[in-house]
Amino acid sequence: MERYKYIYGPVLSRRLGRSLGVDIIPFKTCSYDCVYCLLGRTKTHTSKLAEYVPCDAVLEELERKLSEDKPDAISFAGSGEPTLNSALGNIIAGIKKMTDVPVVVFTNSSLLWKPEVRQNLALADIISPSMDAVVPQTLQKVNRPCEGLNCELFYQGIKSFCHEYRGRIWLEILLAAGMNDSDADVNALVGAARGLENLECIQLNTVVRPPAEKHVGAVSRERLEAIRRQLPGKVEIIASFFGDKEGGHGKKSVSAGEIADLVERHPSTLEGIAEGLDVGVDIIRPIVEKLVTDNVLAANECEGKTFYVVTNPS
Ligand code: SF4
Known part of the structure; x- marks a missing residue:
């Protein structure tokens, strides 16, 4: 990555x-x-x-x-x-x-x-x-x-x-x-x-x-x-x-690295990541799930929302 x-x-x-x-x-x-x-x-x-x-x-x-x-x-x-x-x-x-x-x-x-x-x-x-x-x-x-x-x-x-x-x-x-x-x-x-x-x-x-x-x-x-x-x-x-909307629509793809780079500085919900990177939630969902499986990201619950954070910040 x-x-x-x-x-x-x-x-x-x-x-x-x-x-x-x-x-x-x-x-x-x-x-x-x-x-x-x-x-x-x-x-x-x-x-x-x-x-x-x-x-x-x-x-x-x-x-x-x-x-x-x-x-x-x-x-x-x-x-x-x-x-x-x-x-x-x-x-x-x-x-x-x-x-x-x-x-x-x-x-x-x-x-x-x-x-x-x-x-x-x-x-x-x-x-x-x-x-x-x-x-x-x-x-x-x-x-x-x-x-x-x-x-x-x-x-x-x-x-x-x-x-x-x-x-x-x-x-x-x-x-x-x-x-x-x-x-x-x-x-x-x-x-x-x-x-x-x-x-x-x-x-x-x-x-x-x-x-x-x-x-x-x-x-x-x-x-x-x-x-x-x-x-x-x-x-x-x-x-x-940031994160109020249901993601963005500008881009058609995004890399796992771009998501990890953003989340390291801005722990965010799925919608927040999508909005920040201007891409649909459906596009980032499988990439975020894979990053969680690979232990690059972790999911934290806060006030009924799931926020993603980087597990080992640099
Ligand atoms: S502690 Fe966090 S919020 Fe406060 S100034 Fe430092 S980086 Fe910013």
């Missing part, structure tokens, strides 16, 4: 179209250990910047993939916090030499106080920084930052970043029931969002896939709607989009 090491997809995304994922961090290496993380608990909890995967190897895979297919976006996300990779700026610069496809980075924002991290992001077209809490105890409870990181540094970093960055900023706020959705937490988030310059939009999310901690659950749509009205500027609710 042919699998890429650092890239996956393209995955269908409502806002980005067909988005090619780039994963430049070893599995669950992160500065946070969020209670809602769909990849489970953090294995390497660190704020140390390093070239966790080599820039040249990532660019080589990207060049190969881009020679076969032109996606609508190239997104840095995946197995951990992408800004931990000190080569991120060089990788983005390398992509810019190869293609005009917009580059997007999803970050937990915890390291934006470091000037070199802000510098590494400067060439990206869109940044989606997360802000789940601005009350110190709540941030500790929800994001569980590694030693040396705290709420004050986080907010100082995201504020500086929004002030300096010249691209498009989509702020993501993820709310988990009973964790960071109290009136006090939401009021603090509203005030903090007002203090950030140049936001193109705010995307409100909640827990829609199996979280790292079983007791963590989703905020109701009604509550999200009420919070949406409090937040400044353009605000949209993005929860539940």
Whole structure:
């Protein structure tokens, strides 16, 4: 089974179209250990910047993939916090030499106080920084930052970043029931969002896939709607989009490797995998079943749905 090491997809995304994922961090290496993380608990909890995967190897895979297919976006996300990779700026610069496809980075924002991290992001077209809490105890409870990181540094970093960055900023706020959705937490988030310059939009999310901690659950749509009205500027609710539909219809075939590459970064239902890879559920069902038989994927039940995960993430 042919699998890429650092890239996956393209995955269908409502806002980005067909988005090619780039994963430049070893599995669950992160500065946070969020209670809602769909990849489970953090294995390497660190704020140390390093070239966790080599820039040249990532660019080589990207060049190969881009020679076969032109996606609508190239997104840095995946197995951990992408800004931990000190080569991120060089990788983005390398992509810019190869293609005009917009580059997007999803970050937990915890390291934006470091000037070199802000510098590494400067060439990206869109940044989606997360802000789940601005009350110190709540941030500790929800994001569980590694030693040396705290709420004050986080907010100082995201504020500086929004002030300096010249691209498009989509702020993501993820709310988990009973964790960071109290009136006090939401009021603090509203005030903090007002203090950030140049936001193109705010995307409100909640827990829609199996979280790292079983007791963590989703905020109701009604509550999200009420919070949406409090937040400044353009605000949209993005929860539940991926996997809501009955798969996709664009492609006629997909390989086992493409499915495993996607599921490693996005544990998904059958419908979610089909929708993400833009292919019918009937086409992927036998391939997923074979991957489960071969012990490449495992099936986990969560709130009445079956989610597939990779048994041995790389
Ligand atoms: S949700 Fe993102 S930031 Fe939080 S632990 Fe998982 S990978 Fe890290």
